[in-house]
């Protein structure tokens with residue numbers, strides 16, 4: 602877990618004419634168990650932009666039991682951790698925005714002194730086959746956040762899809778090992794140029810954020826009238842936080858057995874849009890929706906810089922896609938900054 606700076610990464614570019622070779626290798630090495638990889642031979646396997654959900658649920662489970670406690674015959678309470686036994690898992694087609702988000706989640710869950718063992722177990726067993734985007738969705742704005750469309754770190758191998766095959770880039774030791782087993786040829790100059798052009802095309806995006814650091818803008822506008830206008834549309838459903846690849850809030854619940862002798866402790870995803878999220882000592886601090894939306898945006902794009910050294914948005918666009926009332930984070934920032942028409 603030492604990307605992106607570790608010098609132990611080696612780097613090599615090769616050309617592969619058949620994606621199926623990767624799938625076969627992964628299956629042989631049980632990395633991609635249970636993945637429905639079919640023998641497809643087409644030039645448009647990865648022509649779509651990122652999928653409906655990010656990598657997040659594969660490392661940060663939406664609900665899981667953390668521990669169990671049991672009172673024994675002497676009345677002593679014993680705790681048993683429920684750390685999972687995780688199977689190796691390959692993600693094929695991981696996008697630059699989602700890998701950037703994974704790196705942000707690493708910062709949150711893998712602090713130097715306080716590593717989350719549940720997250721760590723899943724994270725270490727992840728094998729990432731990244732893909733450089735060649736087409737942006739209407740909701741994508743990763744170019745303006747600096748996180749895409751080209752994947753630059755954090756992967757085992759990366760693919761650039763051309764009409765007749767793939768440019769393959771190995772980064773990690775495991776990725777380079779996989780590459781050695783693939784029937785590749787040297788990538789040609791023309792192929793590399795086409796791959797670069799395709800990435801450049803995907804960087805032409807309809808949406809954007811005006812800056813990678815919007816902290817001052819947001820904190821200078823905490824009383825902006827736009828917060829009330831958004832709050833009147835927002836349903837506080839939490840869809841945006843559930844699909845956001847960087848959101849990490851969760852709550853913990855205790856499920857006690859009726860006989861009082863045992864209990865199970867769970868955590869599950871939470872959202873700053875729920876009423877209970879800001880409930881402290883008899884008071885709900887953010888009782889209405891405008892305050893909750895403001896909390897989400899000022900944290901995600903503002904105070905996140907103090908916590909993690911960067912914005913919490915990687916421009917994946919999912920919060921726009923999944924908002925049932927069409928709230929668009931880029932539009933709201935434009936309105937607050939006075940740039941909207």
Ligand code: SF4
Nearest residue numbers: 845914915917918920
């Ligand atoms: S705030 Fe929206 S666009 Fe940004 S990373 Fe989260 S879901 Fe993606």
Ligand code: SF4
Nearest residue numbers: 835836838839841924
């Ligand atoms: S998805 Fe839309 S409606 Fe739901 S909480 Fe987020 S901004 Fe509000």
